[in-house]
Amino acid sequence: MSATLASPEPGWLGRALLAPGAAVRDLGEAIEHTLASVSGAVVVVVVLAVLAAVPMVARWRRRRLSAGARQITVLTPPEVDAKGALAFWAHLIGQLRPAWARVLWGQPHLGFEYTVTPEEGAAIRLWVPGAIPPGLIERAISSAWPGAHTDTDQPALPPLPIPVQGTRRVIAGGELRLGRREGLPLSTDHSGDLVRDLITAADDLSAGQATCVQILARPVTGRRVARATRGAASTGASAGIVVGLLREALNLLTPGTSTARPTQSGGVSQSRGSDRQAVMEYSAAARAAAAKARGGHWETVVRYGTSIPVSDDPDDANPIAQARAVARGRADALATVFGACTDHNYYRRRRRPFRLATLLRQRRLGRGDVLSVPELATIAHLPTDTGLPGLQRAGARALSPAPEIPVGGEHTKPLGMADTGTRRPVAVKISDARHHLHILGPTGVGKSTLLARTILDDAEAGRGVIVIDPKGDLVTDILSRLPSHMADRVVLFDADSAAPPPCVNPLDIDRIGRAGTDLAVDNLVTVFHRIFHQWWGPRTDDIMRASLLTLCAQPGTATLADLPRLLTEPAFRARVTRTTKDPVLRGFWDSYETLSDTGRAQLTGPLLNKLRAFLLRPFVRAAIAGGPSTVEFADILDNGGICLARLPKGSLGEETSRLVGSLLVARTWQAVTARARVPSADRPDAALVLDEAQNFLNLSTPIEDMLAEARGLRLSLLLAHQNLGQLSRELRDGISANARNKVIFAVSPDDARDLARHTDPWLSEHDLSHLDAFHAAARLLVDGRNARPFTLTTRPLDPPIPGRAREIAAAARARLTTSPAASAPGPVPDPQL
Template structure:
């Protein structure tokens, strides 16, 4: 027998001799060992290996979490390459893989009519928390993540009375795993997957699950050698056929190739085959470069079926629908065909495999190949996809987390979600808070007010809606009740009085400023009906009343203009020649002319003073509250002025007069050394309604900083501000907190956050989610995003308790002064 004929030739020519040789070899190997013992030993080893594998699987899958990825507005096509290349560092050393195993990840696309299209990552508990979230943020800037523990199954479970039909399969490489898939697909594979699962019926669900774990270079090298040695046609069956062919043709055909791309020069050499083998070898060598993952792709659709026996063929119908949907998902992966392709395989217990997320032995893919099938979609118009509203930016390290000399703002929405705050010294540069209703402005304002109250910093709050003051009152500690001054337009109890013409309180030096502020407030609120003669009449009348002994009020102004006897008694002692000339000319007018000149002023004043709350709070006699004491001694002044109770103009007028009185108290601090001026705050919700002082807004904000008054200016949109207010606040309120705004406002505000946050980010912030640009030691820090912290639950009865204590303290401290109008009568 010719020994060169090979083992197959010898077996065919002398099968009996060959079988006897094999039997003798086996008997010699077994020796004296019993056959049953060998079988038992083999089964024991297999059982131990299986038990170890099951233990490692349970250990790796314990405490698994699920990360939902919200796609950013713009997706970098190379982000998936960076993501999977970054995570290859999770490959454990050889000894750790032997003892504990190698954890794998699950990249899942799920589509349901209820939740739309979602992209989620299943992460075993063996991977440290936060690692995958940070990798996602690094690979796809602007993406948001929502982590859920424990992880949920990708497909919905069956409910009572409803069973679910699951159809699908597993995708495995059709050729040797060393040959690559296509990575230059012109479209977006994920878009095609989500579109294929679109238009699902109620209760239906579709899922594509990609399980992946990093592999070593040894596995890659074996796959590359196997792919390159015989090209695409290598295999055991092909080898057997080649042996038989050599036997029949007496060895005249071409020799077997021994290296990639090398074929003998025999007569049967095929040029086309040589080119194919060479191309396959080059592609395999290219795939071998870089990092690699072991992967398995599973796809499934789930259709609910009622257990009602009256339904005609519900299961057959559901199976047909599920199979059609599943085939549509699998067909999408045909776009990956190149030297290799995906072949569909049916799997028993498919629903259980997908739910358990088991990864046995998978196919080796390079990072570009894996990134082709597992990435975020780049299509911006994909319907139903869960997208991130705005990118999340972590605060700079110098942003304080809180402490004694800070104001808390909220929590960072990235990483460890640390607290963020602004220093008191930086808050003196004022806070501009912008956003529509319902986004979290009031929550942020209430937290800062409660913090100022707890730190015993003076705070004055003007609230034109009423909810902010109610929220604060219901959460203040009882020990602070003796520091509260409450103006409540809905209360039947008499309010405190803040008389803007009380010269005894503000001093003669402040009289001109008080009159200027009063006239300017009326002018700006009633500018449509206000002219130079009305301005002249009001200014002269107020200066005349303030020059008289006693305490003047705004209630005296109509009497001065309409009652000759009262006017004669007041003006006869006027010494100012300019005022004397005004009243002399006023007396020469006829009654009709006087009525025409004073009509615009008097109808506004009467509408203002006819409201009992306003008359008591603004024109009730001498002031019973001093704002300087509130600001300097840690007082809490809460002005609840709802427009629904007072009317819009009256609410604006009362709030503006309270702001004017606050400003007079603040300017008096100029006589106090800077080191002795305590920090205080003025909080204005709907601030554009109350900034009506004679002092320009830019000058007011600049002076307030030096006098240690921090203003919190909150409103809904930039269109509410006049050009003067907009420019002054933009330049001088240097701490910016922006909630979701309109695209027009985002275009203007993006100048403060560019290039970190774009117009799109500012207009797509979620509720209770804000972008902040703060000062740190007087310098601008880079912008970041935050979420406001919810308020503590209200304490039942606390608001009524504190309001009652404030009224009782006011009654006990109010002197029984004579009626100022009666005092005027005795002049």
């Protein structure tokens, strides 16, 4: 029996290829069988579930896009580039998500808002959903409008004020939508400034009133643009299906009144002129629609509103009616401004009597109108008018720091935060801080805040720091914020304290060494000479120098209190001068003794009256002439000490404050110059901070030599003062050339003219003289090279710790009384006494 092989049954693909018609019929029958097996109730349930899920998904996507929304306030720069808005909106087209991401998560939109209130004036803000990465919009603003400042608030605030207790708000406004097909363009060559007109229309608001114009926009795809431009050449308003059917019905009812269509030969002779006009209009609209179709596009909705507060009294209805009328008039004035955009298209007003406040607050964007980038830039931009009153403006342009500027770290000094982009921290390296820091600006602009933060950072890092404060607030701020564990490192000079201060005797030779006697005397004489230069002559200089050298040559510890006794008491002078071996000094005293009492009084009077005024103050006598030194500045600088000298001029007087501070600077300089005997690698970094520095730079060493030597000895100076007029020509030139790190707060136009040499061409005179409070321009060194200037804001200090200043001061006094230096031997007594 022969075996017969059966052909295998072909699969669905084989059947479809062999008999496509039969495969389609089989598929239809299968679908029909499936639908027949499903009950009608199930179909209804599925349809209802889909209809219910669509709005739920829409709300979920809307909440997800709006979560973590922030609000960016833009401060207009002094000069606004009219093309900046084009660059801004064209740049952000890149935020268009891929198709699958738009389907799943949606496309985030932006809100460009103009708000005007009597309290804050006119403000321009951008609402940014949390789905957009932080810093992206801020950088786009800085790029499009150089010099603009941004301030980010999170979470975003409502565009109109929230009603307070006892009042309600009447809100009027609506939406602006395109009146013709959205493929037709608006006017983009308005001769004026639309934003200026908006702010002017909202001028003269009463207290509590507010207006807002909100432009919501998101980028769209080319397919959406193609749908918008399809048939856009029709110049009539958008006609829906119902309008088209009515037009056809009227044509059927009145066939004789139909207008002959233009033909290739020109159509009916009676309508030749009107047909030519229609063709020209159609051609112009087609060209305009084609031009609008080029480039990027945004889907937009414009909303506007006015808020008027009224009393929440139900019996008082008349004010509510009046407020509603005022609000409607204000809102209509805002909407009327957009009439300037009329061209082939125009904005049509749609009132929103209900839910307007909710729409404005939620920034909800449904289906909007398609605008090109030039059209959107026409209605959403920074105003170019420099004289617009009430507008929040940036005082100076904002510049981002160069990438090489450090953000902080172990071997840096913090300065503040960059005021552009992501507001990263900025700092100066310790090695570059050795080139010294010059801080300039009037009172109240943030100098003390910057100094206090730098001092606290030095203390935290264990670097030695000496602070001389002629006003007192800086030291108080530091004491109230120092950690408790640093109290044992603090040395405090406080002119307002009743407790005895530490003693820093400038004539303590046992501390400074015999080799430093000449430098100590030179510094003392120079300090007195420069502070009292109006009453100082060569004879006074000679007398003081000879007297100090004579006192320093004696055994024991001399003080400035011995100087009046040496000049006025013959017995004391005889005991001191008889052991003098220097022939020059012997000759001086021999000639001095030959003078009469009247002659000696005339010579020594100018010096003695200065000394007595100086020594009659208990604090000064104890701190400068109280015997052997109880504090060694070399230990403070080398071992991370914190010396705070609080010398308020209101307590000591201006000349005495300058004199004490200058003597402390002189003693610091003596300790620094002693570092020359130590290898360079073993010299720890330390800092000398001088607020109102011009009062204390009175040493015998020229300022340019002092700054140059201090860099090699690893002492960085922070020199702060208010204006260049406080500096002598010598100080100004020395600081300008040798203090190479510059931090400039708002200065006068005259100072800005001189300081602009350090910041041109990046920052001009106008920028330096229009900086805001706590806002500064910086020019820093990076690895010994000048980096380009940038702008920064100082960081506010942490809140003061209650009782911390008293705690630190008490610990410093207790440490002073138990210090071995406090019990050092005093002057060696004369054996003949």
